[in-house]
Amino acid sequence: MVLHRTAQAQDGVAFSLAVPSDLSFVGDAVDLAARHCDVGVLSQRRLQFNLRTALAEALANAIAYGNRHDPSKLVRIEVACRPDAVRIQVADDGLGFDPSQVPDPTTPEFLEREGGRGLFVLRHLVDTIEFNERGNCVCLVLRAG
Amino acid sequence: MGFSVSKDPRGVVIVGVDGQLIVGNRQELKQKVLDSLEGGTRRFVIDFTKTGYIDSSGLGVLVSLSKKVREQGGDLRLAGLNEDLQTLFELTKLDTLFAIAKTPAEALAAF
Numbered sequence: 596m597v598l599h600r601t602a603q604a605q606d607g608v609a610f611s612l613a614v615p616s617d618l619s620f621v622g623d624a625v626d627l628a629a630r631h632c633d634v635g636v637l638s639q640r641r642l643q644f645n646l647r648t649a650l651a652e653a654l655a656n657a658i659a660y661g662n663r664h665d666p667s668k669l670v671r672i673e674v675a676c677r678p679d680a681v682r683i684q685v686a687d688d689g690l691g692f693d694p695s696q697v698p699d700p701t702t703p704e705f706l707e708r709e710g711g712r713g714l715f716v717l718r719h720l721v722d723t724i725e726f727n728e729r730g731n732c733v734c735l736v737l738r739a740g
Numbered sequence: 741m742g743f744s745v746s747k748d749p750r751g752v753v754i755v756g757v758d759g760q761l762i763v764g765n766r767q768e769l770k771q772k773v774l775d776s777l778e779g780g781t782r783r784f785v786i787d788f789t790k791t792g793y794i795d796s797s798g799l800g801v802l803v804s805l806s807k808k809v810r811e812q813g814g815d816l817r818l819a820g821l822n823e824d825l826q827t828l829f830e831l832t833k834l835d836t837l838f839a840i841a842k843t844p845a846e847a848l849a850a851f
Contacts, residue, residue, distance in 0.1 A: 622764045648794070652796060655797060701832060707837065709803055709804045716828065
């Protein structure tokens with residue numbers, strides 16, 4: 596796992612992370628990113644819960660469904676902490692997916708299933724979520740506060 | 741970071757989740773509960789008092805374990821969720837699937 600600090604200016608901090616496509620790296624990658632985002636933009640509560648959970652979700656999805664655990668592929672995380680918001684981009688090398696086709700996991704027929712809650716949880720943790728057209732890159736925005 | 745396992749005098753197994761329950765460590769929790777289930781334990785409390793965050797894989801493993809424990813005639817209860825984690829369970833409607841107590845002591849008392 597490689598962290599590269601791309602900017603540290605008066606208006607914020609930016610860095611990138613390259614994470615191997617192995618789910619055992621998720622915890623450490625989230626921890627590393629959260630520590631570098633601890634610059635006062637987000638409250639401690641949102642930093643320790645919303646940001647960590649959202650990044651864990653996005654990263655796990657990219658490793659499992661995007662790169663399909665392929666050890667030759669990396670997941671790329673770009674983070675920019677600005678005074679108004681923290682913006683996180685997570686990209687994989689997969690074929691992408693259509694987020695509108697993901698079923699609602701809170702319906703009675705899905706409630707007792709083990710999987711399928713990731714995107715639903717992600718949407719509730721961040722202020723904005725956007726996918727690129729291909730569906731292999733997600734951009735998460737947590738506004739300051 | 742990790743899991744602690746203890747047993748109360750009545751044989752209820754309490755598993756404490758220290759740090760996070762996510763895709764990278766959910767299997768460890770699953771194995772601990774399944775090992776106890778295999779050993780005859782039927783009553784479980786998962787204690788989140790020291791837990792910072794849970795991702796959807798963590799939620800999923802709890803759903804799966806609860807089902808397995810129920811199939812064996814047992815009961816798995818949750819305790820110690822902070823406000824954010826409680827909200828997560830409510831958003832996903834998993835609060836309707838689990839008995840959730842404020843503290844491990846309350847969860848134990850409810851058995």
